[in-house]
Amino acid sequence: MPHIVVVDPIHPDGIQRLLDAPGVTVDHPGNAASSDLAARLKDAEGLIVRGTVVDEALIAQAPKLKVVVRHGVGYDLVDVPALTKRGIALMITPEANAASVAEHALMLMLSIARRVLPVDAGVRRGEWRVKGQSQTFELGGRRVLILGFGRIGTRVARLCAAFGMKVGVHDPFMPAGTIRGAGYEVVKDRDEGLAAADIVTLHLPASDATRGMVNAAFLAAMKPGAVLINTARGTLVDEAALDAALRSGHLSGAGVDVLKVEPMVEVGPLLAHDSLVITPHVAASTAEGLQRMSWDSAGNAMGYLAGEYDIDAVVNREVVR
Numbered sequence: 001m002p003h004i005v006v007v008d009p010i011h012p013d014g015i016q017r018l019l020d021a022p023g024v025t026v027d028h029p030g031n032a033a034s035s036d037l038a039a040r041l042k043d044a045e046g047l048i049v050r051g052t053v054v055d056e057a058l059i060a061q062a063p064k065l066k067v068v069v070r071h072g073v074g075y076d077l078v079d080v081p082a083l084t085k086r087g088i089a090l091m092i093t094p095e096a097n098a099a100s101v102a103e104h105a106l107m108l109m110l111s112i113a114r115r116v117l118p119v120d121a122g123v124r125r126g127e128w129r130v131k132g133q134s135q136t137f138e139l140g141g142r143r144v145l146i147l148g149f150g151r152i153g154t155r156v157a158r159l160c161a162a163f164g165m166k167v168g169v170h171d172p173f174m175p176a177g178t179i180r181g182a183g184y185e186v187v188k189d190r191d192e193g194l195a196a197a198d199i200v201t202l203h204l205p206a207s208d209a210t211r212g213m214v215n216a217a218f219l220a221a222m223k224p225g226a227v228l229i230n231t232a233r234g235t236l237v238d239e240a241a242l243d244a245a246l247r248s249g250h251l252s253g254a255g256v257d258v259l260k261v262e263p264m265v266e267v268g269p270l271l272a273h274d275s276l277v278i279t280p281h282v283a284a285s286t287a288e289g290l291q292r293m294s295w296d297s298a299g300n301a302m303g304y305l306a307g308e309y310d311i312d313a314v315v316n317r318e319v320v321r
Contacts, residue, residue: 001025002305003043003064004298008050010071014294021302037061046301054078059086067091067304071297072284073151074233076206080316090315091300094151096292097284102155104283105201105231106163108255109144111277112227113137118274140164145193146184148203148232149174156201157184168193194221201229202236216241225252231283234258239270246273257283 004018006028018026027040041047041062050071052058059065059082067089070078075090083090111117114136122130144160146153149171157167161183169179170187179186187193194200200222204210214228214237222228228251230237239260245251253275262281270276284293296313303309314320 002045002302003027004046004048004301004305005040005044006048007037007040007052008048008071010048010050010297011290011294013291014048014296014298017295017298018302024302041065046305048297048301049078052077054083056082059083059088067301069093069297069300069304071293072097074206075315076233076235084316084319087319089304089319091304091309091313092315093293093296093300094313096296097289098151098155100286100289101152101231101283102159103286104257104279105152105156105203105229105255106159108229108231108257108277108279109139109199109201109227112253112255112275113139117277121274139199142166142198143168143196144199144201145170145187145197146201146203147171147190148205149179150203152231153203154182156203157182165199168197191221194218194226195223197223197226199227199229202232204232204236206233206235211235212238214238214242216244219245219251222251224250227252228254228256230255231257234260234262239268243269243273246270246275251275253277257281 001023003025006015006026009029015028015030018024038061041058043064044062045064045066047062047065047068048071049068054068054077056079065088068078068083069091071093073092073094075092078090080090119130140163143166146157146167146169149169153169153171157169160167168185168187170190170193171179176186202214212235216238219241228242237260242254246254255277257279258281271278300309300313311317311320
């Protein structure tokens with residue numbers, strides 16, 4: 001009888017899916033017999049995590065563990081090599097939050113384009129004619145460069161196109177024909193794309209190749225007055241370089257949902273810019289997104305333990321080949 005431990009609180013629909021499954025026992029935050037995680041892990045065959053760090057120390061406490069399911073798509077907090085060494089699969093919920101994150105990226109673009117935060121603040125001060133209204137702009141006709149054409153990037157492209165934007169895509173891992181077939185411009189040279197784009201939006205995973213890629217040189221290559229959007233991972237961006245680009249006026253704005261250090265431990269210089277719109281890593285956390293991530297997490301855990309799973313949701317596929 002497979003035993004699944006849900007470490008962090010998730011949407012109740014996912015918990016109920018587990019509880020309704022025949023032959024599955026479930027330990028979740030609502031019924032955990034012990035607050036001691038080590039005691040909860042000793043019989044776990046499946047593990048569902050949201051914000052818990054999964055490292056060698058935690059894995060060592062779960063001798064029966066076969067699969068870890070990350071509630072979401074990012075797995076920065078998971079030691080994948082340690083799992084692979086033990087033959088434990090890591091699964092994610094790749095489709096569940098894509099629509100929510102894509103809409104959030106568009107919301108950040110619109111908020112900056114229409115200067116929503118400073119205009120709102122002015123009205124609240126009693127200023128009906130707010131200074132800077134003439135600095136707002138339409139998205140229609142603007143050129144956007146999408147870095148990463150995966151599940152979220154493709155949705156962002158469709159939304160941008162619906163607003164009448166000129167959509168360019170840079171993704172060296174995606175066949176050019178796929179991008180063209182979807183109706184978008186293939187941008188082979190990233191720096192040329194940066195120089196032409198009014199808005200650059202990031203939809204890339206955190207990796208050794210992408211960590212710190214948005215540095216001073218990257219930002220200098222961007223078109224003067226352009227806007228940067230990051231709903232991917234905070235580790236992609238050199239925050240000091242972004243601060244300098246906003247302070248100098250080289251960038252007219254930025255919208256970020258993620259920071260290098262989360263949760264935010266101190267108010268950094270970035271927050272001094274009224275041209276910055278920042279949200280606390282909530283792009284995926286709509287009611288619908290949370291429900292789908294919870295539901296898919298439960299399904300992934302049960303499916304893997306039953307030998308019936310979606311290989312596309314497995315991160316370290318070498319453990320199942």
